Amino acid sequence: MEWINYHHLLYFWMVAREGSVARAAERLLLAQPTISSQLHKLEESLGHRLFKRVGRNLVLTEMGHTVYRYADEIFAIGRELQDVVKGGAQGSPRRLHVGIADAVPKLIAYKLLEPALALPEPVHLVCLEDKHERLLADLSVQGIDMVIADSPAPPTVKVRAFNHLLGESGLTVFGRSDLAARYREGFPGSLNDAPFLLPSNHSATRRLVDQWFRQRGIRVAVRAEFDDTALMKAFGEAGVGLFIGSTVLEREIGSQLQVQVIGRLDDVQERFYAITVDRKLRHPAIVAISEAARNHLFHAPGGSSHASAAR
Numbered sequence: 001m002e003w004i005n006y007h008h009l010l011y012f013w014m015v016a017r018e019g020s021v022a023r024a025a026e027r028l029l030l031a032q033p034t035i036s037s038q039l040h041k042l043e044e045s046l047g048h049r050l051f052k053r054v055g056r057n058l059v060l061t062e063m064g065h066t067v068y069r070y071a072d073e074i075f076a077i078g079r080e081l082q083d084v085v086k087g088g089a090q091g092s093p094r095r096l097h098v099g100i101a102d103a104v105p106k107l108i109a110y111k112l113l114e115p116a117l118a119l120p121e122p123v124h125l126v127c128l129e130d131k132h133e134r135l136l137a138d139l140s141v142q143g144i145d146m147v148i149a150d151s152p153a154p155p156t157v158k159v160r161a162f163n164h165l166l167g168e169s170g171l172t173v174f175g176r177s178d179l180a181a182r183y184r185e186g187f188p189g190s191l192n193d194a195p196f197l198l199p200s201n202h203s204a205t206r207r208l209v210d211q212w213f214r215q216r217g218i219r220v221a222v223r224a225e226f227d228d229t230a231l232m233k234a235f236g237e238a239g240v241g242l243f244i245g246s247t248v249l250e251r252e253i254g255s256q257l258q259v260q261v262i263g264r265l266d267d268v269q270e271r272f273y274a275i276t277v278d279r280k281l282r283h284p285a286i287v288a289i290s291e292a293a294r295n296h297l298f299h300a301p302g303g304s305s306h307a308s309a310a311r
Helices: 006-018 021-028 032-046 062-085 106-118 132-140 177-183 204-215 229-237 247-257 284-297
Strands: 051-054 057-060 094-101 123-130 146-149 162-175 195-199 221-226 242-246 260-276 307-309
Touching: 006 021, 006 032, 006 062, 021 032, 057 062, 094 106, 094 132, 094 284, 106 123, 106 146, 106 247, 106 284, 123 132, 132 146, 132 260, 162 177, 162 204, 162 247, 162 284, 177 260, 195 204, 195 229, 204 260, 221 229, 229 242, 229 247, 242 247, 242 260, 247 260, 260 284
Parallel strands: 094 123, 094 146, 195 221, 195 242
Antiparallel strands: 051 057, 146 260, 162 242, 162 260, 162 307
16 A cells, blocks of 8 residues: 655645745745655655646645645644643544535525534534535545535435435525615516526526526526625625525525515525435534524424435
8 A cells, every 4th residue: 555655745735825835945944946846746646736837826736625625634633633642632622524515605504504513512613615516526535524515416426425405495586775676566577687696507596596587487687697605695785786595594684785675486495405425414513403404594394304315
């Protein structure tokens, strides 16, 4: 078995953190050529480029991002070990690594994860945001404990995963006060030709909204599309267009962004899932997240977790 050279990994990790070989060399008290040489050896041993040069800057490649996440965890565990040996971290918090699909609204993610931080036993949350499929790949190698997503892991995915439905929410159309005054009356027919800000095509919410528009013969003027729903809401707050948000967040969205409810999309429900490698949830923090979501955030009927296999 070929082992990773952890000195090389440390140099890589420091360069990624500092953003350049020069700054990493200063932190490590080493010469720049030494670090560059060790980085090259690490790339050779792994068989992948970890950095690419963009102008005068070093930027992580996709594989570089993956290696960095593992390196970050390795050295975090090393620091914990040192603390335990020195007697300074007895009863240190249990870690929970959560992957959050980028299509999940930030406020939904926060409200889902909040119960984990209220447990009697401290929990150290490590949150990673990425595309759904990349998070499932991390889940398959146990790089993370759970994925929070707006759609289940598909049956075609080559990962043994189970989809735990956390709950459902309706969808609401929001807009700045001047737009709300213009488009609220006659809803939903009033939405024809209305300026809209929408999630990007890869999100489950976008597919639901597009279907709802088609079924009612509504054609909107799409002003912009976003992967980041927080950015979409910022544009909405500025009055660039109407936007869609989760009905369970109506109060928070209205108060935080100073926007108003224009109407609700009848018969449309977005869903949120906790995806794990276990059919039955075992991690205390994940159990708390699931129970709070179903019983309080989404008010799911029955209050019991239901898991379906992805394959």
